Amino acid sequence: xxxxxxxxxxxxxxxxxxxxxxxxxxxxxxxxxxxxxxxxxxxxxxxxxxxxxxxxxxxxxxxxxxxxxxxxxxxxxxxxxxxxxxxxxxxxxxxxxxxxxxxxxxxxxxxxxxxxxxxxxxxxxxxxxxxxxxxxxxxxxxxxxxxxxxxxxxxxxxxxxxxxxxxxxxxxxxxxxxxxxxxxxxxxxxxxxxxxxxxxxxxxxxxxxxxxxxxxxxxxxxxxxxxxxxxxxxxxxxxxxxxxxxxxxxxxxxxxxxxxxxxxxxxxxxxxxxxxxxxxxxxxxxxxxxxxxxxxxxxxxxxxxxxxxxxxxxxxxxxxxxxxxxxxxxxxxxxxxxxxxxxxxxxxxxxxxxxxxxxxxxxxxxxxxxxxxxxxxxxxxxxxxxxxxxxxxxxxxxxxxxxxxxxxxxxxxxxxxxxxxxxxxxxxxxxxxxxxxxxxxxxxxxxxxxxxxxxxxxxxxxxxxxxxxxxxxxxxxxxxxxxxxxxxxxxxxxxxxxxxxxxxxxxxxxxxxxxxxxxxxxxxxxxxxxxxxxxxxxxxxxxxxxxxxxxxxxxxxxxxxxxxxxxxxxxxxxxxxxxxxxxxxxxxxxxxxxxxxxxxxxxxx
Numbered sequence: 001x002x003x004x005x006x007x008x009x010x011x012x013x014x015x016x017x018x019x020x021x022x023x024x025x026x027x028x029x030x031x032x033x034x035x036x037x038x039x040x041x042x043x044x045x046x047x048x049x050x051x052x053x054x055x056x057x058x059x060x061x062x063x064x065x066x067x068x069x070x071x072x073x074x075x076x077x078x079x080x081x082x083x084x085x086x087x088x089x090x091x092x093x094x095x096x097x098x099x100x101x102x103x104x105x106x107x108x109x110x111x112x113x114x115x116x117x118x119x120x121x122x123x124x125x126x127x128x129x130x131x132x133x134x135x136x137x138x139x140x141x142x143x144x145x146x147x148x149x150x151x152x153x154x155x156x157x158x159x160x161x162x163x164x165x166x167x168x169x170x171x172x173x174x175x176x177x178x179x180x181x182x183x184x185x186x187x188x189x190x191x192x193x194x195x196x197x198x199x200x201x202x203x204x205x206x207x208x209x210x211x212x213x214x215x216x217x218x219x220x221x222x223x224x225x226x227x228x229x230x231x232x233x234x235x236x237x238x239x240x241x242x243x244x245x246x247x248x249x250x251x252x253x254x255x256x257x258x259x260x261x262x263x264x265x266x267x268x269x270x271x272x273x274x275x276x277x278x279x280x281x282x283x284x285x286x287x288x289x290x291x292x293x294x295x296x297x298x299x300x301x302x303x304x305x306x307x308x309x310x311x312x313x314x315x316x317x318x319x320x321x322x323x324x325x326x327x328x329x330x331x332x333x334x335x336x337x338x339x340x341x342x343x344x345x346x347x348x349x350x351x352x353x354x355x356x357x358x359x360x361x362x363x364x365x366x367x368x369x370x371x372x373x374x375x376x377x378x379x380x381x382x383x384x385x386x387x388x389x390x391x392x393x394x395x396x397x398x399x400x401x402x403x404x405x406x407x408x409x410x411x412x413x414x415x416x417x418x419x420x421x422x423x424x425x426x427x428x429x430x431x432x433x434x435x436x437x438x439x440x441x442x443x444x445x446x447x448x449x450x451x452x453x454x455x456x457x458x459x460x461x462x463x464x465x466x467x468x469x470x471x472x473x474x475x476x477x478x479x480x481x482x483x484x485x486x487x488x489x490x491x492x493x494x495x496x497x498x499x500x501x502x503x504x505x506x507x508x509x510x511x512x513x514x515x516x517x518x519x520x521x522x523x524x525x526x527x528x529x530x531x532x533x534x535x536x537x538x539x540x541x542x543x544x545x546x547x548x549x550x551x552x553x554x555x556x557x558x559x560x561x562x563x564x565x566x567x568x569x570x571x572x573x574x575x576x577x578x579x580x581x582x583x584x585x586x587x588x589x590x591x592x593x594x595x596x597x598x599x600x601x602x603x604x605x
Contacts, residue, residue, distance in 0.1 A: 029153060034059055037329060038105060044335050046407050049141050050124030051131070054079050054333060055153065056101065057117040058108065066115045067185075068155035069305065070146060071100050074164030074192070074292075075127050079120045080332040082163070084296075091541040095332060097292040098163060103301040105327035110311050117153045121145065121169065124410075128168035129195065142169055143176035150183060159186040161304060163295050167192030174202055180209040188219045188304035190295045193245040203252035210276050217275075219304040222246045223282035223290045235289070246281055253277060265319045275308050280318075299323050331537050340404070341462035343505065347401030350419040350561050353451040354397065355390030357429070362391070364428030364490075372483045376549070379483060384442050386427045388449055393433045395502040396421050399561055402459075402466050406584035416585040418564040418573065420455065420463055423506050424556035430502050435490045437555040440513055440526045440548055441603040452559040453515070453573045457529040457542050458588045459560065460512045464532040467507035471496045473531050473539060474509075480552035489553040508532050510556030511540045515577075517589045518544045519601040528555060548601065 028034065032041040032055070039059045046052050073082045077094050084099035085091075104118045123131040132138040150158050158181070160170050167189055174180065187206075196202050210216050222242040228235035235241075250270055253259060257272040270279040280303075282290055294300045303318040316323025362370060367386060371379045399419035407413045425446065426433040438446075440454070447453055455463070464470065474492045479485045493509045511531040519527055522544040531539040531554060562572045566582060576582045577592040 052122040066155045069159045072162035072166030072169035102324040102327040106324040139172040139176040142172040157185045161188035162192045163190045171195045186217045220279045224284040341466045344401040344403035352397045363432035364434030408581040416566040419561040443557040460530040464507040468504040471508040485553045
């Protein structure tokens, strides 16, 4: 009964948007946590198969009809990137192309008659086609996931949508049984229908599903990608791509359905079954890559979710500009299982493998006098000389054990302990030392001497999460690269630490010089990240824009020992970073080959 009433209810939505709701707000759903800044609730989970899921809902749910929108992530994109956030210098471009979360928020703003819950689902190895090829029973896993998610949020209606390789998720649902679940009310392919197959009965099942209820909608957004080239080569094969897949679908439907065509803006629209079937294919006369543009810049998701309803012309314009800008969150979603870290109370003691401090070595304040007027290269050489000789405070030699865990693509959970410096590299003694910003080449030389490694952005986040002292960042603006400013900033930090014991794990005082795979794209650069604010958000996303000899007062080097413990086994940090199963313990970028990174970056061997 509810299914047949929904279209009529939705038709009156615009008349009722100004009326206050009389339905009382409900408590958070089981297992959900409050999420800001848009007053939402979220729940992260991971299946044994390695599939990741984030469910996002309004924080104050009512007893209105509830619809679950399941969005399958595209190839190569994480949940965090797919949901999106504001563009920022140094932030991966993928965060600013789809904006699925912002588009759903825009829809919630308009639809006052239904509660819209969003679930983003991510495949292991960031590929749903690969998951379905390699995982036994993958189609059943997909079907069970759809049913479980709907049950968990009490949704009677389900929308399946996707981008790129995420279409394989929907075809997995199609292949899992003879018929689609009756709860599915809409399917939206956003440049994602490559896997369509007449031989697998996809067309038959889709038509049977559409004919089962007049409220059901199939929406396909695609473009002519047949002649696309990249670096002089065709992007799709002779029978591949979304244009050819769309034509296969339409050819099948024409056997049973009368289809009509017309031009709608820049798109060729093909429709049938009184609008239940809607194809929008961009002819792409300029032969551009519109793959992701269709989803975000052209508002493709909003278009696909509202076609055939009274909201179809209320949210903005299909084809752009963005209709959801005010709903874009400032920072990415954060999976707490990735960044959770604590100081391990039961870990063995590990010390920085550095020579004993020479008796005649200068203290920090004395060393400042020695380098104040030196040219940059001579200053760097002097710092390297002191650090290699062992002129390092004792509190930096006693490393802090950080306990983390991660789940690999096979669903196996791993636990690790690694060991980091309590503070940033410095010259001198505990009573008189000087935190010294240095180049990545100098840092790499120190790390090699000490059987240590530079940290990653993920480790930087871990350190902040586990830190015993979290200080507020104190930016400076004048003479950023001078030794005098280095010392001024050091003194500001010391004032913040007044009367605090040495040796506590400190965070929030510097940007970290980090390892990142982006160094392979940007040779002879320094990668910086972090300087976390009190809310845990880094001021500096991963950034590789500075030349590698550039150093300023805000840069810091926090080394970690090459020794670490993974699942009760001693391993090297460099080996864990290279291991595709274990690297999530230290990296959110996938595997890293440290030797390869150093060579690509030009930091020596």
